[in-house]
Amino acid sequence: xxEHEVKQVISQLHSLKVSNLQTAPKLLSKAKLGLLHLNALVxxxxxxxxxxxxxxxxxxxxxxxxxxxxxxxxxxxxxxxLQPFYSLPANRWSRTGKPANQGKVTGLYxxxxxxxxxxxxxxxxxxxxxxxxGKEQLENDQFIQYPVRLEQALMEGSYDKVWGETKGERVPxxxxxxxxxxxxxxxxxxxxxxxxxAYPSLLIANAKNLLFLDSEGAVVQFAQSRGWLxxxxxxxxxxxxxxxxxxxxxxxxxxxxxxxxxxxYARKLETIV
Amino acid sequence: MADKMDIDxxxxxxxxxxxxxxxxxxxxxxxxxxxxLIVQAVNTFDHRFTLRALRSISTLRKADNxxxxxxxxxxxxxxxxxxxxxRVLEEALPAQHTTVTNGTASNxxxxxxxxxxxEVWAYLGVLVQVYLYDAGEHKKGAEFSDHFVDKIRDLxxxxxxxxxxxxxxxxxxxxxxxxxxxxSKQSPVMxxxxxxxxxxxxxxLRKDADTQSVVTVLLLRNYISTADITQADLLVAQTQLPxxxxxxxxxxxxxxxxxxxxxxxxxxxAHEHLVAATRKSPTTGPAVGxxxxxxxxxVVVELLMGDIPDRSIxxxxxxxxxxxxxxxxxxxxxxxxxxxxxxxxxxxxxxxxKDGTYSLTLRLRQNVIKTGxxxxxxxxxxxxxRDICTRLGVHSEESAEYIxxxxxxxxxxxxxxxxxxxxxxxxPQRDAYSTMEPSEAFHARIEALLGMRDECVMAMxxxxxxxxxxxxxxxxxxxxxxxxxxxxxxxxxxxxxDDGGFEGM
Numbered sequence: 001x002x003e004h005e006v007k008q009v010i011s012q013l014h015s016l017k018v019s020n021l022q023t024a025p026k027l028l029s030k031a032k033l034g035l036l037h038l039n040a041l042v043x044x045x046x047x048x049x050x051x052x053x054x055x056x057x058x059x060x061x062x063x064x065x066x067x068x069x070x071x072x073x074x075x076x077x078x079x080x081x082l083q084p085f086y087s088l089p090a091n092r093w094s095r096t097g098k099p100a101n102q103g104k105v106t107g108l109y110x111x112x113x114x115x116x117x118x119x120x121x122x123x124x125x126x127x128x129x130x131x132x133x134g135k136e137q138l139e140n141d142q143f144i145q146y147p148v149r150l151e152q153a154l155m156e157g158s159y160d161k162v163w164g165e166t167k168g169e170r171v172p173x174x175x176x177x178x179x180x181x182x183x184x185x186x187x188x189x190x191x192x193x194x195x196x197x198a199y200p201s202l203l204i205a206n207a208k209n210l211l212f213l214d215s216e217g218a219v220v221q222f223a224q225s226r227g228w229l230x231x232x233x234x235x236x237x238x239x240x241x242x243x244x245x246x247x248x249x250x251x252x253x254x255x256x257x258x259x260x261x262x263x264x265y266a267r268k269l270e271t272i273v
Numbered sequence: 274m275a276d277k278m279d280i281d282x283x284x285x286x287x288x289x290x291x292x293x294x295x296x297x298x299x300x301x302x303x304x305x306x307x308x309x310l311i312v313q314a315v316n317t318f319d320h321r322f323t324l325r326a327l328r329s330i331s332t333l334r335k336a337d338n339x340x341x342x343x344x345x346x347x348x349x350x351x352x353x354x355x356x357x358x359x360r361v362l363e364e365a366l367p368a369q370h371t372t373v374t375n376g377t378a379s380n381x382x383x384x385x386x387x388x389x390x391x392e393v394w395a396y397l398g399v400l401v402q403v404y405l406y407d408a409g410e411h412k413k414g415a416e417f418s419d420h421f422v423d424k425i426r427d428l429x430x431x432x433x434x435x436x437x438x439x440x441x442x443x444x445x446x447x448x449x450x451x452x453x454x455x456x457s458k459q460s461p462v463m464x465x466x467x468x469x470x471x472x473x474x475x476x477x478l479r480k481d482a483d484t485q486s487v488v489t490v491l492l493l494r495n496y497i498s499t500a501d502i503t504q505a506d507l508l509v510a511q512t513q514l515p516x517x518x519x520x521x522x523x524x525x526x527x528x529x530x531x532x533x534x535x536x537x538x539x540x541x542x543a544h545e546h547l548v549a550a551t552r553k554s555p556t557t558g559p560a561v562g563x564x565x566x567x568x569x570x571x572v573v574v575e576l577l578m579g580d581i582p583d584r585s586i587x588x589x590x591x592x593x594x595x596x597x598x599x600x601x602x603x604x605x606x607x608x609x610x611x612x613x614x615x616x617x618x619x620x621x622x623x624x625x626x627k628d629g630t631y632s633l634t635l636r637l638r639q640n641v642i643k644t645g646x647x648x649x650x651x652x653x654x655x656x657x658x659r660d661i662c663t664r665l666g667v668h669s670e671e672s673a674e675y676i677x678x679x680x681x682x683x684x685x686x687x688x689x690x691x692x693x694x695x696x697x698x699x700x701p702q703r704d705a706y707s708t709m710e711p712s713e714a715f716h717a718r719i720e721a722l723l724g725m726r727d728e729c730v731m732a733m734x735x736x737x738x739x740x741x742x743x744x745x746x747x748x749x750x751x752x753x754x755x756x757x758x759x760x761x762x763x764x765x766x767x768x769x770x771d772d773g774g775f776e777g778m
Contacts, residue, residue, distance in 0.1 A: 089459045120537040123632070124502045127536050130632050131500035156639040157679030158672040194678035198690045206692045210674075254709050261716050268723050 006034035006054055013061045024065045025074070031058045043084050056085045060101040067108055067175045079109045107143030108175055114147055114154070115182040122151060142172050150183070157194075159187045163212050188212065192226055196237045204233050300333055300342035304400070305349050311392045315432045320483075323435045326396060330439075331559075334403050340366060343400050350393050358394050365401050365417040391428050395436040398425075402443040411450040415461075418444035422468075426475060438483040441472060445491045455498035462495050469495065473512070486518035486526070493529040502536050509533065516731075524554045528567050535570065535633060540578045547571040556591060565595040566628065572599045573633045576640060579685075581607050598624045606637060609645030611666045614638070642667075643685050646677055650686040650699045658695045670695070 009031040013024065035041040035058060040051040063078035086102055106129065113122040129144065139145065146165070153161035164170060166180035188211055195202060195210065202210070208219045220230050229236040298306070307326035314322035333339060344366065351359035398421050405414035422444050425437040444465070451461045469492050476484040489512055496505035514526050527550035534543035551567045554560060568586065575582045587593060587600045598621035605614035618625070618634055625631040645665045649656055662673040677697055680686050688699045705711065 120539070123536055123538060123636075127502060127632055128500040131629075152638060155636075156642050157676040158667070159675045160669065160671040191675065191678070194675070194682040196682075198678040198681040198688075199692060200689055202692055210692075257709075258712060261712070265719060272726065 006031050006038070006058065009034065010054075010057055010061065013058075013065070022069075024069065028058070028062045028065070032062075041081070043088060052085065052088070056082065059085070060105055063105050063108070064101070064175055067178055070178060072112055075108070075112065079105060103141040103143040104173060104175070107141070107147055107172070110144065110147035111150070111176060111179050114151055115179045115186065117186070119151075122147075143176075146172050146176060154187070154190075159191055162187050184212065188222075192222070196226075196228075199237070201237070202235045204230065204235060207235055300336035300339055301345040303329055303333055304342055304346035304397075307396065308346075308350060308393050311396055312390055315390055315392055318432065320432065320435050323392070323432065327399070327435060327439060330400070330403055333400070334407055339407075340404060343397070343404055346400070347397055350397060361420075362394070362397055362401055365405065365413065391430060392432055392436060395425055395428075395433055395440065399436055399439045399443065402440065402447075406443060406446060411447050414443070415447040415451060418447055422472070426472065429479065431479070431481065434481045434483040437481070438487040441469070441484060441491060442487055445469070445495065449498070457499075460499065462498060466492070466495060477512075482515035482517045483519075485515050486522040489514055490522050490525045490529065493526065493533075497529060497532060502533055505529070505533050506537070520553060521560070524550050524563065524567075527553070528563070528570070531567075531570060531574070532629075535574050535577070540574055543574045544571070544578060547574060556589070561591045565592060568592055569596060569599055569628050569630060570633075572596065572603065573630050573637070576603060576606050576637055577633065579640060579643065602634060602637070606641050606644060609641055609643075609648045609665075611638075611641050611645065614641045642676060643680055643683075646680045647686050650688050650697065653697075654699050656697050658697065661697060 009027050012027055013031075032041060035055050038051055038054070040055040043052055043055070059078050059082045063075050063082065066072075066074035066078060082102075082105060106125075110122055110125060113119075113125065126148070150162055150165055153159070153165070162183060166183050171177050171180065191211055195207070204216050204219050207213075207223070208216055211219065211222060213219050213222060219235075223230045223235050227238065229238055307329060310322045310326040314320060314326075333342070336342060344363070347359055347362050351362075353359070402414060402418055402421070405411075405417065418440065422437070422440050425433060425440055445462075448461050448465050449455065453460050455462050469488050473485060473488045473492065475481075476488060489508070492508055493505050496502070496508065509530060514523065518526070527546045531543045531546035531550060534540075534546060547567055547570055551564060551571055554564045554567060556564050572582045572586065582603055587596055587603075598617070601617045601621070602614070605617045614637065622631065625634050642665060646661070649661055649664060658670045658673045658677070661667070661677060662670050665673065665676070667673050667676065674690065674692075674695075677686075677688070678690060681688055681690070686699065688697055690697055
């Protein structure tokens with residue numbers, strides 16, 4: 001009975017229109033209740049393959065839908081709930097075949113970690129995939145390769161690559177597109193902080209290209225938001241002088257450290273002698 | 274050669290001592306002598322004797338007649354065949370040994386008395402584990418150990434702790450060798466976690482530092498083997514290694530900690546732990562495998578931090594061939610040659626995967642680029658972005674511009690960019706001695722030395738009650754002094770009397 005209900009909800013979820021995405025959480029909770037009745041929300045030794053598939057389908061749908069709804073907390077919850085299913089041995093799935101969206105959900109989770117700047121978490125998950133999944137699985141999965149490529153480009157500083165990846169056709173599926181905006185904002189602020197240090201001044205027209213902005217007006221607006229000076233068609237970065245001052249102060253403040261260290265040595269010497 | 278070293282490396286980590294002096298006594302004598310040591314340990318409550326008994330395991334296991342000797346030992350300790358403890362131990366051994374030597378124990382005219390100590394039984398149990406492990410009977414060993422560690426935990430005797438720690442070590446080792454092996458998620462190592470955690474809990478409650486340290490390290494190893502880094506991290510955050518842990522356990526603990534931190538990108542911490550691990554670990558003998566593993570990881574972490582490891586590391590005899598792929602890697606990173614780096618990674622990929630450093634080496638890509646940028650900026654006072662592009666092997670000028678800009682922000686180079694001309698202009702280098710750098714380097718070295726001295730002082734062992742003796746001696750000395758003083762005073766009086774006598778004369 002409950003099984004039938006869950007199946008019904010799944011078909012409803014599949015046929016869900018973009019306009020009424022908001023009803024998804026309600027349907028999902030209903031499906032999860034059904035799974036609880038079936039005792040399939042958490043896999044154990046006795047759960048049948050059919051129920052396993054049912055549960056993963058619901059959870060995966062939940063994960064993908066919460067990404068569309070931009071509810072990252074819910075997505076993380078679904079991701080965690082899916083983990084015990086993904087770590088089941090292959091023979092438990094028998095005829096039904098492995099869950100379809102494992103790569104997609106994992107890839108999205110990686111991208112989520114990347115977009116919030118949790119590089120440690122990103123690499124921890126990746127390390128786990130590497131050791132358990134093996135090389136082939138990892139390198140053939142475009143959904144996982146996408147965030148991996150992005151991370152590499154971000155780390156080495158090829159921001160134009162990141163920009164290219166976030167554009168339409170390079171994004172592997174529409175759920176991934178949700179993060180594009182976040183990522184563009186991330187790289188824009190990265191570029192801005194790099195430019196502050198790297199250029200003495202910059203033409204507004206050049207800045208427009210560098211920052212991937214649409215118009216010069218947007219550049220001026222962006223410049224103001226970061227406290228840059230825009231005059232005579234050039235942008236000047238006031239931070240540099242402040243930093244020079246800070247460096248000067250640094251030498252002064254380091255005297256404290258030197259004194260502290262020397263006192264430390266003296267104290268240690270005393271205990272030794 | 275590299276392969277052979279690697280097998281050694283793994284064995285070394287598992288403490289399979291392969292070299293060592295041949296036993297001078299026959300194996301059975303050694304075992305029976307060790308009973309004495311253990312009994313002494315129990316009576317004096319000094320675990321050093323137990324450790325001495327355990328130390329002989331490495332020589333014992335290499336004896337040809339280890340199994341016979343073991344049976345003899347068991348019969349000496351438990352002469353009655355009906356004894357329950359004896360039955361348990363003998364069941365684990367292959368039948369031909371137990372039947373062949375049946376007569377020997379009853380040969381002796383006087384029947385030795387039944388041993389009273391659980392410690393002796395546990396010691397024999399560990400020997401049985403060692404025997405089973407060497408014989409490759411992992412399944413049997415796992416079953417035996419499963420009951421064995423439970424029994425030890427139930428016995429709850431402090432004098433049993435060092436032996437219990439060993440028992441857990443072999444228990445985990447057996448489980449690891451059962452199919453499916455980690456990193457499969459169905460590996461039996463997942464199933465022993467609750468047991469190990471329970472062992473850790475009771476060890477902490479009983480202030481059993483030996484078992485605590487061993488089990489902590491085993492759990493870390495267990496988690497890392499299935500790539501459950503988050504759980505390993507949580508374990509580290511929730512527990513602490515006892516201060517009195519043996520050096521070998523501290524080494525392992527630091528190594529695993531370094532590994533976790535490296536994966537989490539906290540390279541500075543990882544570096545600290547790994548340096549400590551390599552410094553503490555023996556550099557020769559059976560543990561050389563561990564030293565190699567730790568150094569491999571250390572080299573990669575150092576590269577990730579942007580440092581170039583010393584050339585001398587790769588010249589050490591025990592490391593030279595094992596670290597050859599890493600040497601090539603360092604060479605590629607040092608000159609900032611992206612093509613050579615990629616080639617090196619693909620050539621030695623299998624080796625890196627085996628060492629578990631592959632994903633870390635992939636992260637080095639950005640370091641290679643950074644070093645490349647730094648080399649260019651050092652060599653040229655002004656260079657066009659186009660040239661940077663071709664030298665670094667980056668695909669577009671735009672990328673090159675962003676990369677150099679990032680390098681400038683991260684403080685890799687001191688330079689400015691000229692966007693219109695497409696130039697990178699290097700600002701002249703400041704004198705290193707006008708900065709804090711020398712004093713920082715000095716401070717780091719002094720810190721390390723002082724830390725080592727502190728550890729040495731703490732590691733020194735003083736005989737118990739020594740200070741009480743000293744106090745007694747000091748008190749005695751004071752007594753003597755007082756007596757002396759009294760005598761002197763008396764003497765003076767005597768003298769005075771004598772003087773008086775003189776005068777009188």
